[in-house]
Every structure is written in structure tokens, then in C-alpha cells.
Amino acid sequence: MHRLTLDQVSRRFGEVAALDGVDLTLVSGEVHALMGENGAGKSTLIRTLAGLDRPDTGRLALDGTPLPAGNPAAMRAAGLRFIHQELHAVRGLSVAENMHLDHPYPRRAGLVDWRALNRAAAAALARLGLTGIDVRAPMTALGPGDQMLVRIASTLIPDAAPGARPAWLYVMDEPTAALTSGESERLFAVIGELVGQGAGILYVSHRMPEVLRLAHRVSVLRDGRNVSSRPLAETGEARIIEEMTGRDLGALFPPRPAARPAGEVVLRVADLAAGPLRGASLELRAGEILGLAGVAGSGRGALLRALIGALPWEAGSAELAGRPLGRGPARAWAEGLAYVPRERRTEGLMLRRPIAENVALPYLARLARLGLFLDHRRQRRLADELGGRVRLKAASVAQACEELSGGNQQKVLFARALAGGPRVLLLDEPTRGVDIGARAELYRLIRGLADTGLAVLMASSDLPELLGLSDRIAVLRDGRLAETVPAEGLTEAALLARFYHDDGAVT
Template sequence: MSGAAGRTGEAPVLHLEGLSRRFGQVQALDRVSLTLRGGEVHALMGENGAGKSTLIRLMAGLDRPDAGRMALDGAALPPGAPAAMRAAGLRFIHQELHAVRGLSVAENMHLDHPYPRRAGLVHWRALNRAAAEALARLGVTDLDVRRPMTDLGTGQQMIARIAATLIDDAGAGDRPAWLYVMDEPTAALTGEEAERLFEVIGGLTARGAGVLYVSHRMPEVLRLAQRVTVLRDGRHISTLPLAETGQERIIREMTGRDLSALFPERGPDPRGAPVLEARGLSAPGLHGIDVTLRSGEILGVAGLAGAGRGALLRALMGTLPRTGTVTLAGAPLGRTPAQAWRQGLAYIPRERRSEGLMLRRAITETVSLPHLARLSRAGLWLSPRRQREIAERLGRDVRLKAASVAQACEELSGGNQQKVLFARALAGRPRVLLLDEPTRGVDVGAKFDLYRLIRGLAAEGVAVLLASSDLPEVLGLADRVLILHEGRLAGERETAGMTEADLLAAIYGARAA
């Protein structure tokens, strides 16, 4: 990455000084200062509402600060000017990639760049060559840039998006890309895709680029970052080298709570009689699974990427065709989602934005969607008042933070979007709750609220099937854990006394077997 260093040959330095931003009565950012340097990964952490997104919008020039300034190597940058930020070498990588269907990888990579031309026509060979060369600079040589972008996995699309910033078309006086702001970049990635991204990040910093890494995933931050900044309630709490802080201190500064308080204490064992039983359950990606889930039990499902965790939940819910026998409270379980909801099964999917929420519609509509027949009169007239009352009551139960239940789901933070899905599940008074990565992309404070809710539901007799790649989450919540490998049940363990190392050994032992 030639040109990533400053004009004097030293690493570029971006100073954010005393930035403030108010929206109506809400002080979203209050005199925040931060220094970002080339050649390092700087993590930005904080709960939803801490001010991270506001800070990123100011850096991108999408909003103007009410006070404060930004300066690159001592030279002031104009506020509210996206083009100036791009010319200064700043690039922004979001978890929502929005690839253009019908266009190739190379064409998508050139969306922010002029297409090369020859004799007035697009020079396709040069376009493909430029895209391939940009990917090669990240060490990626196995990706066919002529393929449709939407044929790629999310991780490959993310890497192509980063590589696109290396296509050389900088104008006179513009800096090449040197600072990458990555907002929850692994939220939609598999473990293998995340590992590939981490390799790319290592290559970027080795070439002198800087990364502002925004994530709720503590292990990633501890692995990647050299410095960590914590925001809380729009204020700067600390900026420290990683060697001078750690997970417990970061969580305490983010939330005001100690790490030990993240998982609610376990009460008496609430497990009762079997409520959900599957025998010989098979579906795409699953082979002959036997499962018994008891009332009041939290049953974890663990395994490597592709082991079948999510497929197990989707097969039970009826979104995958299945064979075998499944009963709920002694009665055969329906084979469609509508039948499963009616029988008392509730499902929170892994991809809340694409599979769970109606983003541009009101909270009330998402909460009531699977329950319209029960909420309507004679199956014909839907009562908006009843919809609103139920959404408001359940919103209080799940500690939803929203202006009102008429607010559009897309305007909520990730944690509050997830709470909307929990409210929807509770609206059906479920007997069994299926959770697929329930705290994915959710901050530590919202995680605590959701963990307390899950534990409380189990105490009331709800059976919970929890599929998660977060091993501390599985061990902190589940009574038992199923270990899947390549769609088969490879083991079953009680979690009492089990450590993360024990669970990892069981997972990798299943792969070896």
C-alpha cells in the first residue's frame, strides 16, 4: 500500500478534538477527543447509544459537529464534507454491504471509481485487471472478479469491498486510502470468513494503514487492537493501550457493571417434563438427530461453522423440509412456520434484519405479525389499539428503548431491534423458544438484558433451544449442550463445572472423530 504513510514518510495521524453533536434534546456526543494513527488497529467500544455511530458519521462528513474539529497531520479538515474525507484517505466499511445485483465483482468494486475506457467504451479487460490487482495486494488471488458479486459469501464481499479502496484513481493531491473504519465487520461472517478478514487487516496495518475497529465482540478486540477507546453516554471514558486494560475493565467502563454480573445467577434447577421431542430428525444439513427438550430447560447447541446449529432450529420451525418424528407437548409438530407459531413454538432468527424485522414498518407490526389471527376480530378486523397495547406491554418486559412503538424498526439500535424480536416471540406465549445467535451484534448492556430475560423465561417453564457460536454464552446460560458435527449429533454434556476449554475440546474432538 504505497502512499499510506504521511507526506513526510511518517504514519498519518488523524486528530479528533472536542467533537460534540446534539439531536434535539439528546446529547449524542459530548466533547469527544481521539487520535488515530496509521499502522495500528484502534478499537472503539461502547454500548448502543454510547455515541459510536455519531462519531463515525462526523468522521465520514455525513453530519457536522456542533463543536470541535478534525485535523490530519495538523491540517484542519472541513466538517460535513464527505468528498474531503475521502480525499484525506478515509474509507468506511459497514456490515451492510448492499452489493448491486447483476454486476460482477469487478463492476461492484468500481462503483466509487471511474470505469477505465478505450475509444470511448468501457475497457473491460482493464477493469477486471484493476480489480484483480487490488485483491492481490490483500493477498487474495483465488477470487474470479468476473463472477456476480451476489454469488459470493458475505466474507468475500467484505474483502472485495476493502480491496476496492486500493484501486488507484486518486485525484491530484488526494491521499491513497490509509484509514479504514470498520463497523461490526464480522457480524454476518462465518468463523472462516472472519479469519480471512483478520489476515487482511494484518496486511493493511503492516503496510502502514490504520483501522478503527468497531465491534461488540470482545475476543476480536483483544486479538486485533493495539489501543482501545471506550465511550459511554456520548462521553469519552478512556483510551488505553491494550496491555494496560483488559476485558473486565473494558466491560466495567462500558456498562458500569463487572464482568461477573453479565450472566444472571442460576436459581434452583427448573427442568421439568419433556415438552419437545425429535427422533430421527433429518433435513438439508442434518442427519438423524434425536433431541429431548424439557420445560424450563435451556439446551445449548454448539459446533463449528456448518455443523448444523441453525439448520436444526429452522427444521423444527418448518422453514426447512424435514423427515423424522417431532412432537410438541405430545402432539405432532406442524411442518410450516404458521402451524409452529400456533402450537407454541417461537423463533428468533440469526439474521434479524433480513429474516426477522420489517425494517421500514412500525415496531407494532413486527411484534404482531405471526399473531394476526389471534389479535383480529372474527379473523377479519385487526385492532390497532390492541396491537399497540401488546407492543407497549411487551416492550416494557424486554426493556425496549424506543421513542414509541410507532417508530420504524430500522431506526433502532441493533440491541433494541433484537428486543423487538423477543417481544414478538413473547406475544405468542410460547412453550418453546428457538434462539439462533440471539446476541449477535448486540452490545454488552443489551446482552445482560437479554440473558436475564432468557433465564427468567426458563424459570417460568419455557423451554429454550439456544444455538450460539459464543461459547461463554452457551456455558453461562445452558443447562446442557448438544455438540453437532457435519449435521450429526456428536455428543451431549451437562454444563455444570464445564469450562470453555472443555467445550472447545469436545467440539474439536468431534471433528477429529
């Protein structure tokens, strides 16, 4: 059994204490969840464990023996491995070659022994029960979930460095952020295999259901300090949230409004075919939150991209407020649709540009003087007003988006979506990669917008989010909208069953 300890570890960046006297003990055979809002110190702690940051004070020790801080090679030799949500596969190389990027290729007579390389990769995958992955296939032919599992399996290939320990501690940073529910289930099974073989897991995630399902122990950081470290049996969701945020958030989801007359139909879609969609039809009413659910590839995100004009239509029609919906993003935005994309960093934001420029991006023509010159004062006023509405936390609207937390970056996208006074808000995974405090704020914002009469169409792979926020849930199967059901009273099991078949008896 191995034990890695951090004893009074502190790390400052200027006047900011990223870590302030942190104690942490990680042991083999245990999943240890690390929780905290963005800015709590989790990333700095991970970088310290990886040897990328040297603490100002404190020490790290393995089984009582001090480890040299700020030394990545020493941390690897100590058996630590790091699995991040961003997987950097080398295009053009096979699965086996990618698995050997941290290991020397086996050689025979001075040449690469391809048979031995493939055999070692297959053996590592087999240790985790992943016998269905072809090690000779291009890595890029695999989905994100399989790439994640391959990355984990690669750590089981013996390290050739003299005196190196076998991998025993896996630090997983938001590992399911880019995975579907099915891919996440495979990851959880692999985590179970690793723990069963004696490995320890430091699991960092904003997704509370995963933590409550997987963890043996939960530690909470807030403002760089330890708040608690307890066995899971001695804590729970409400207590973890209060410790993370320093306040009682109450229920994570705001209450649904009392029964009221159905609003007018704002958006009507008929037999839409685009990308994986093969005939989706729906009606969305004013003041309603309609969730879009289904397995990966069912078309939930494609429906939003088609409506906003980012995915070409093959057939079908759509009406917004009784008028045919224009094709193309510019017309869709101008006519009253607004869109918050799934990938804020790659699809939504100009990260190095100021908040004000990001908020105003779809509305430059409206903000131009004489149709020629951008009115920067109006642009800043707009961003200030909308920033206050979404409770954006930033030094000013001149601050670059890359300097904001994930939750505040998401709020910039919401501010942009609201700037044009839309009739329909399209949300694709609206709280992905957002901490629990910011997530609660976004839920209140979305419900508040719906209460003012805005119609919301929300695609999400997070079942509690769909059930807690939606008024109705539309289930897509094989590119078609199979059924629409009330969210109230529906269980996760019943909703998941509907992904595969229509069975009203499942509860």
C-alpha cells in the same frame, strides 16, 4: 506515519447531543477499538469521519493540517476508507468490476481494458494474500466473508484523483456481524496484513473477544462523550463494560442454577432432514437451554427454521409435549413454539410499523372481536405487558420499530415470542448486533425464562455465548447432530475442536 485527530467535536440533533466535545486520535500501524452502547455516538462519529455529518463545533486535522468538515470527497482524498457490515455488491458484475466501482475503469483505445481491470483487481487481492478469489467470478457467487475481504482489497487500487493519498485509515463498523467464525478469522488475518503494511484501523464492534484480541488501544463513548481512551494493556473487559454502561454489570452471564432433577422432555426430534440437515435427532427438556453449535452450513439455523415450519422437511419426525408437531409456521406457533430469527430487520420486524403491531403479529386471530375486528386496545395492553417483561425501552408501544436501538428491536422480538405463552423458545443468534449492556439484559432474560420451566433451543456462532449461557451444547457436523455435551467446564478450544471431530481429550 499519519495521525488523524478530532478535537472537541460536537454534533447536536435538536435537543440531543449525539457528540459532546469528543477528542480522538487515530494513528497508522494501530488497531483502535471504539466501544459504546447503542446511542453512545459511534455512528455519528463515523458519519463525521466520512464527511457525511458536519460537526457543530470542533475540528478534524490530518498530520496537523485541518480537514474540511462535511466533505466526503476530501475525507476520501485524505486516505480514509469505510467498511460497513452491510455490503452492497452489484449483482451481475464480476469481482473485478465491483472492486472498480470507486475507480475509473482502465481504458485502451477508448474501450474498457478488461485485462488491465482484472490485473489491477488481482494485484490488490494479492497484497492481502487473497490469491484464491477469482476476479472474473460474479461477486454474488462469493460468501459474505469473501465479499468483505474483496471490499477491503478494492481500497488498495490506486485512487486516480489528483493529490489523493493512498488508503491508510480503515473504519470498520461491525465487520463480523454477518460472518462465520472461519470468515472472521480470515478478516482478522487481513487486518494484521494491513497493520503490518502501516495502515490504521478504527474497529467498531459489540463483540468483546474481538476487541480484546485485535486492539492496541480502546476508546469508550457514553452519551456522546469520551469516557476513556487507553492502551489495551491498561484496561480489560470488566472496566470497558463499566465505562460503556456506567454501571458494574458483574458477570456477563447469569449463574447456572444449582443441580436439580431433569425436567420432562418437551421437544423430541428424530432423524430430521431439511435443507442442509441430514438426520438430526435431539431431546430438549423443560427448563433447559440447549445450544446448537457448528461451522457455517452445519445446519444449526436450518434446524430452527425447520421446526418453526419455514423450511420444508424431507424426512423425520418431531413431538412437542408428546404430540406430533404440526407443519407450517402458523401451526407451530399455535402449538407452543416461538421463534426469534437471525435477521431481525429483514426476517423479524415490520420496521416502519408500531411496536404493538409487531408484538401481536402471530396472534391477530386471538385479538379479534367476534373473529372479525382487531381489538386495538387489547393489542396495546399485550404489548405494554410484554414490553415491561423484557424491559423494553421505548416512548410508547405506538413508536415505530425503526426508531429503536438494535437491543430494543431485539426485545420486541422476544416480547412477540413470549406473547403466546410458548413451551419452547427457538433462538437464532439472539444477541447479534446488540451492545454489551443489552446483551447482558437478554442473557438474564433467557436464563430467567429457563428457570420458570421454558425450554430454550439456541443456535449461535458466538462461542462465549454458547459456553456461558447453555446447559448443554449439541454439536452439528455435516447436517447431523454429532454429539451433545455439558457446557460447564468446556473451553472454547475444546468446543471448536468438536466442530471438526469428536475428541473428548481436547480441553
